Amino acid sequence: MKTLFNVLLGVMSVAALSCSRPEGYVLDMTITGFADSSRFSISDDSGAIEDTVMIIDGKLHYERKFGSSEPVVLTFFGPEPVVSSEYYSVFLLAADGCRETVTGSKDDMSSGRLVYKGAPWSDDMTALAEILGDSNAERDRLSKNFGTLTDEDWARYSALNDRIDSLNIAFIMERPNSYVSLSNLVWTIDYMTREQIQSIYDRLTPEYRGSSYARVAELFLNNKKIELGDSLSAYDIVGIDASGDSVRLSEVEGDYLLVDFSNYGCGYCIFAARDMAALKDRFADRVTMISYSCDALREMWAQERERNGIEWLSIWNGEGPRGETCIKYGVNGYPSFFVFGPDRTLVDMWFGYGKGAIERKLEAFLAGDKSE
Numbered sequence: 001m002k003t004l005f006n007v008l009l010g011v012m013s014v015a016a017l018s019c020s021r022p023e024g025y026v027l028d029m030t031i032t033g034f035a036d037s038s039r040f041s042i043s044d045d046s047g048a049i050e051d052t053v054m055i056i057d058g059k060l061h062y063e064r065k066f067g068s069s070e071p072v073v074l075t076f077f078g079p080e081p082v083v084s085s086e087y088y089s090v091f092l093l094a095a096d097g098c099r100e101t102v103t104g105s106k107d108d109m110s111s112g113r114l115v116y117k118g119a120p121w122s123d124d125m126t127a128l129a130e131i132l133g134d135s136n137a138e139r140d141r142l143s144k145n146f147g148t149l150t151d152e153d154w155a156r157y158s159a160l161n162d163r164i165d166s167l168n169i170a171f172i173m174e175r176p177n178s179y180v181s182l183s184n185l186v187w188t189i190d191y192m193t194r195e196q197i198q199s200i201y202d203r204l205t206p207e208y209r210g211s212s213y214a215r216v217a218e219l220f221l222n223n224k225k226i227e228l229g230d231s232l233s234a235y236d237i238v239g240i241d242a243s244g245d246s247v248r249l250s251e252v253e254g255d256y257l258l259v260d261f262s263n264y265g266c267g268y269c270i271f272a273a274r275d276m277a278a279l280k281d282r283f284a285d286r287v288t289m290i291s292y293s294c295d296a297l298r299e300m301w302a303q304e305r306e307r308n309g310i311e312w313l314s315i316w317n318g319e320g321p322r323g324e325t326c327i328k329y330g331v332n333g334y335p336s337f338f339v340f341g342p343d344r345t346l347v348d349m350w351f352g353y354g355k356g357a358i359e360r361k362l363e364a365f366l367a368g369d370k371s372e
Contacts, residue, residue: 022063022097022098022099023065023096023097024063024064024065024066024096024097025063025064025065025066025094025095025096025097025098025099025100026062026063026098026099026100027060027061027062027063027092027094027099027100027101027102028059028060028061028099028100028101028102029059029060029061029062029101029102029103030058030059030060030101030102030103030104031055031058031059031060031102031103031104031105031106031108031109032058032104032105032106033105033106033107034055034058034079034106035055035079036055036056036057036058037054037055037056038054038055038078038079039052039053039054039055039078039079039080040052040053040054040055040060040076040077040078040079040080041076041077041078041080041265042062042074042075042076043074043075043077043264043265044072044073044074044075044265045073045075045186045263045265045320045321045322048296048297048300049064049072049074050264050300050303051064052080053076055079064094065096066094066095066096067096068095068096070095070179070211070212070213071093071094071095071179071183072093072094072095073091073092073093073183074091074092074093074094075089075090075091075265076089076090076091076092077089077090077265077267078267087144087267087268088106088109088110089267090102090109090114091183093121093179093180093183098119098120099118099119100116100117100118100119100122101116101117101118102114102115102116102117103115103117107137110136110137110140110141111129111133111134111136111137111140112129112132112133112136112137113129113130113133113136113137114126114129115129116129121179121180124178124180125180128171128180131167132164132167135160135163135164135167136164138156138160139157139160139161139164142156142157142160143157165188165191168184168188169188169191169192169196171184172184172185172188172192172200173196173199173200176200176203176204176208177203177204177205177208179208179211179213181200182208182211182213182214183213185197185200185213185216185217186213186216186321186322186332187332187333188332189216189217189220189332190225190330190332194221197217197220197221198221200217201214201217201218201221212322213322215322216322216327219322219323219324219327220327223324223327223328224328225327225328225329225330226328226329226330226338226346226349227346228346228347228348228349229345229346230345230346231344231345231346232249232250232257232340232344232345232346233250233344235328235329235346236248236249236250237249237259237292237315237317237325238317239292239315239316239317239318240315240316240317241313241314241315242302242305242314247313247315249290249292249315250344252288252290252313253288254286254287254288255286255287255341255342256286256287256288256339256340256341256342256347256365256366257287257288257290257339257340257344258276258287258288258289258290258337258338258339258358258362259290259291259292259337259338259339259340260272260273260276260289260290260291260292260335260336260337261291261292261294261326261329261331261334261335261336261337261338262291262292262293262294262304262308262334262335263293263294263295263304263321263334264295264300264301264303264304264307266334266335268334268335268352268353269304269308269334269335269353270307270308271353271355272335272353272358273291273308273309273310274308274309275355275356275357275358275359276289276291276312276358277309277311279358279359279362280311280312283362283366286366287362287366288312288313289312289313290312290313290314290315291305291310291312291313291314291315292314292315292316292325293305293314293315293316294319294320294321294323294326294331294334295316295320296318296319296320296321297318298316298318301314301316333351333352335351335352335353336349336350336351336352337349337350337351337358337361339361339365347365348361348365
């Protein structure tokens with residue numbers, strides 16, 4: 001999902017990639033407020049990395065050699081087992097040859113006001129975290145109470161999202177040639193105009209334009225994002241199912257198709273899958289549930305199915321989160337949901353997990369279906 005901390009990605013120049021102290025990436029985090037032995041999972045957005053670390057005496061230490069030519073986006077999420085009211089996540093950029101220290105508290109994780117030092121991108125990380133701190137903290141508080149939000153709360157939540165997106169966009173437009181901008185672009189592109197994206201892409205230097213992050217902008221500029229009323233024929237998803245057989249979304253039977261875009265590194269996808277499992281039989285006569293895995297690696301997709309208890313159709317094609325399918329669907333976080341009607345046009349779409357949200361959405365559009 002689009003987490004609360006996607007704005008905390010580190011700035012790194014090309015020169016920074018050549019920093020030469022450790023052989024791989026080294027992180028030392030001092031974080032207060034968590035019980036000793038609290039365990040956090042670590043993944044990257046491609047699904048290629050699956051690590052865990054524990055907080056011992058308020059400290060978390062992590063080392064890994066990536067062997068990549070560009071910085072890797074890591075998500076730290078937990079503590080495990082994941083509980084929605086106590087879910088935290090932090091995004092970092094990591095590169096071989098760099099050592100970083102991060103300090104703060106549990107409350108700082110909610111606001112994003114962690115302090116970064118030692119890496120070439122640390123000052124920018126800390127500065128951006130401070131800019132967004134108040135908005136992040138309030139959005140985090142509201143997001144952990146999705147099930148009880150009033151109309152006024154929802155309006156405030158929407159306004160906070162708009163403000164955070166605006167601040168991110170301004171940052172990206174100001175300094176396109178940085179990995180913090182390009183990493184944020186992956187998650188913010190859905191809220192930018194085509195003119196803004198074109199301006200960013202046109203100003204990229206060759207080394208940044210050749211990155212996988214910049215390719216997202218290129219794909220966006222070359223593809224039309226799906227909108228309500230669009231036909232599935234132009235946005236078909238082709239891949240394999242859990243048995244390895246070829247499958248096309250357009251060939252799946254059912255009056256309505258509910259498509260869930262998920263990723264192994266998404267904690268809230270676990271809760272969404274539990275709700276889908278509980279609702280699957282109840283709505284089976286009208287709704288076919290499908291999951292599309294945004295994991296780049298097949299083995300991570302398999303682990304996601306097992307962990308999340310996915311017993312319905314799951315489609316995987318290895319494109320990953322920066323592939324054409326996610327770009328065409330405008331997916332910049334997980335879980336994201338799309339509903340196609342009997343004529344296979346898009347009738348509903350929404351982002352994020354809220355307790356009971358899937359049930360309410362299904363009931364609403366089925367109640368409005370006069371063909372029933």
